[in-house]
Amino acid sequence: MVMEDKGEFSFSTCWNMRRHSTGVGLLNEIRELGFRRVELNYNVTEEMLVTIEPMIERGEIGISSVHNTFPHVPDPDYGTDSVLLGFEDKEKRKRAINLLVRSAEYAQRYGGEAVVVHPGEVPFPYDISGELEQIYEGQGRDSAAYRSKWAELMERREAYSAGYVQTIIESLDEVCNRAVSKGLNVRFGIETRSKPQQIPTLAEAGTIINALKGAPVGIWYDTGHAIMMDRLGLYDSIGEMEGLMDDIVGVHIHETIGLSDHWCPYVNSGDPDFYDAYLPMIERAQVKVYELKAACRPEEIHESHRLLTAKLARRG
Template sequence: MEDKGAFSFSTCWNMKRHTTGDGLLREIRGLGFRRVELNYNVTEEMLGAIEPMIERGEIGISSVHNTFPHIPDPDYGTDSVLLGFEDREKRQRAIQLLVRSAEYAQRYGGEAVVVHPGEVPFPNDIAKELEQLYSGEGKDSTAYRSKWAELLERREAYSAGYVRTITESLYEVCDQAAAKGLEGIRFGIETRSRPQQIPTLAEAKRIIRALKGAPVGIWYDTGHAIMMDRLGLYDSVREMDGLMNDIVGVHIHETIGLSDHWCPYVNSGDMHFYDAYLPMIERAQVKVYELKAACRPEEIHESHRLLAAKLAARGAL
């Protein structure tokens, strides 16, 4: 099996197929990956079988995805206000959980923690409504433009306050992480998959600049950025100006329409579109494939072959 080198692979691909941690990681190791990203669905029970594999050197850990290990409370799940909670007690809990994720990352020899910072809460599922209109009536339809204006009005009214709170929370996280001797771990604030979620690329710049000198950068999720670009939230390529030196890691996957986590190049059949994201992948400290269960092993191998060849042609490998 071809060794995938420094590339890592997220456990989101096969989480639903396994109940034990060793089975989970051995399947990924069988694809040729020597490193994995442990995602937010990995439980403490699974770690009982994973930790001996790490200690024996059978697998390396590139990163963990906050909140890690799994927390069943939706207040601290992947789609929540998290570091932006106005409630001080809830926010402190979110801060402590992120520091805990960093402790696990360091314990396992990882380099980074993937962070979902928060969102502007909406009373309705506006992301789903926009996706339905985008797919059914089109981005230029009156219904889509009206719903998009509704999103922007509320987002623009409240986002600055949430960005400030998230920045303050990350400052506390970094302060506590330093006190615990976790200096080698970086925090990557991830580009998200729903338009009400923080950060946009402009918001990422504000947060990172405000925390200059702290181990905080952007985790550039390519598929999510493509989705936000298509919906109209930001330009996923041009707005990376000024952020290239702040890329902690990348999630490598392609989006077909608004369906994400597909193998780049292979599932879309487009041999050129994803090339625009190669510079971000090239600059990232941690490079992680984050693919859905529908991606077959042969598609994963072919996608990696194409991606690696394109990076090599750029002199990046």
């Protein structure tokens, strides 16, 4: 049974990626939820595209966006938690640039509007974000242990982030020049991230976007990640968006419970109001994508969408 049409809203394959070995199975399950458009995430393989491409060609599914690096690249240097566009190593950075251009070519070929980009991070010698989350959940953000660990993170971040941001700007400039020369009509959305050592903060996003004025680069506002970073203390996820509202390429729609993300807004948290603060960002986004975890059940997805669209309609 196909559920009610979800209109302009798109749905990420991260929800059911692990349940399928074929592209046709992957997308049919999403189509049954009533979504006409999908975001192909970075775990979609070239093998899956063999059955996905005919579906696109027949008009059975639309592609809103692809998530770099696309299709899947098993090398962790080019994965989701990586220095990526900020590599100092020239060859590694060159490959990262080539892979992002390739993602944009796929997006264009499939009729997508945007590429979701994880720009990079300030590398740490150990898993500092994991330790911070443990302290946050065990002792709280106001504890001495948290303040001490946070100070360590920020000291290194402040020392190195400007250099990485500058390299990311140079990489994106090259990507955009190549995309334009190839006639690609897609935008690059630099995504708000889920770990505090990762780039960009909202201020860094503003720096990158302003440095590339006129280029097809904006912010991909991942609402759940922004909520997490706000809770950890990295930035004000609502107040600091004021100067970036005109630059929203897309949004990932999901809610965070504590520091656990990718839940259905309103439904899984049981909070009828908290997520309202993120509706203006969803409203402004060119591409609106639900990015939910496998634990979200179809009935929760439908109810969440019903509540969210009703609230958006009331704003209008």
